[in-house]
Amino acid sequence: MKNSSVVRPAVSAKISVRMIVLIGLLAAMSIVFGKLLAINIGNSIRISFENLPILMAGIFLGGPAGFVTGVLADVIGCLIVGYSINPIITLAAGSIGLIAGLLFRAQPKQKLPVRVYDSVMAAHVVGSMLLKSAGLMLFYHTPLAGVAPRVPLYICIGIAESTIILLLLKNKAFAAQVERLNQK
Numbered sequence: 173m174k175n176s177s178v179v180r181p182a183v184s185a186k187i188s189v190r191m192i193v194l195i196g197l198l199a200a201m202s203i204v205f206g207k208l209l210a211i212n213i214g215n216s217i218r219i220s221f222e223n224l225p226i227l228m229a230g231i232f233l234g235g236p237a238g239f240v241t242g243v244l245a246d247v248i249g250c251l252i253v254g255y256s257i258n259p260i261i262t263l264a265a266g267s268i269g270l271i272a273g274l275l276f277r278a279q280p281k282q283k284l285p286v287r288v289y290d291s292v293m294a295a296h297v298v299g300s301m302l303l304k305s306a307g308l309m310l311f312y313h314t315p316l317a318g319v320a321p322r323v324p325l326y327i328c329i330g331i332a333e334s335t336i337i338l339l340l341l342k343n344k345a346f347a348a349q350v351e352r353l354n355q356k
Contacts (some may be wrong), residue, residue: 190353191233195241198225202245207253217321222249223268223300224333227292230273231337232350238269242299260307268299285338292334293327300326 206222213219226245230238242265250257272295279287305319340346 191237194233194353195229195237195244198229198241199245199248201225202241203249203252206245207249214318217318217325219325219329221329221333223265223296223329224336226265226269227272227295227333228337228340230269230271230295231276231288231291233273233353234277235270235273238273239266240269242266242269258307258311260310261304264299264303264307267303268295271295271298284341288338288341289331289334292337293330296326296330300329 202222202225205224206218206220210218210220210222222245223242226238226242229241233241243262246262246265247257249255272291275294276287276291279290282290301323305314305322308314308319309316341350
């Protein structure tokens with residue numbers, strides 16, 4: 173199987189019941205990973221894989237699906253846990269899925285590992301390192317020194333998430349199911 177043909181861009185923007193269910197499942201996974209299984213270190217640092225399902229939605233289902241997954245996961249997760257909804261952080265969560273999905277599909281001729289790592293890291297730079305940090309600084313008055321550790325943290329988390337997504341896409345059975353999703 174060629175690397176560039178593992179996941180084809182969706183031909184149409186049709187929303188199916190299957191896609192809605194997958195977005196809901198991935199949003200629920202994000203909530204569990206980010207709000208319930210996270211390790212909080214101070215007020216602005218949280219070690220979690222909350223973005224992994226959002227990245228998966230973007231890469232597997234397309235940028236718009238990734239955006240919706242991120243927004244849903246953030247809003248519903250905040251309501252469940254009792255956090256106040258920060259619109260900048262909500263936008264950042266959606267941008268992670270959107271950027272990952274758009275960038276992944278914009279480079280079909282690149283080898284699969286390059287596509288995955290580029291997409292995930294770009295999504296984290298914009299969403300996790302810049303936008304979420306800005307949301308923490310503006311809404312919660314977190315100093316720059318308080319958000320600076322997010323940069324190396326998300327480099328490490330992004331490498332781990334990229335590796336997980338790459339391993340999933342290299343699994344022939346899994347890749348076939350993702351391909352099937354994108355053909356409908």
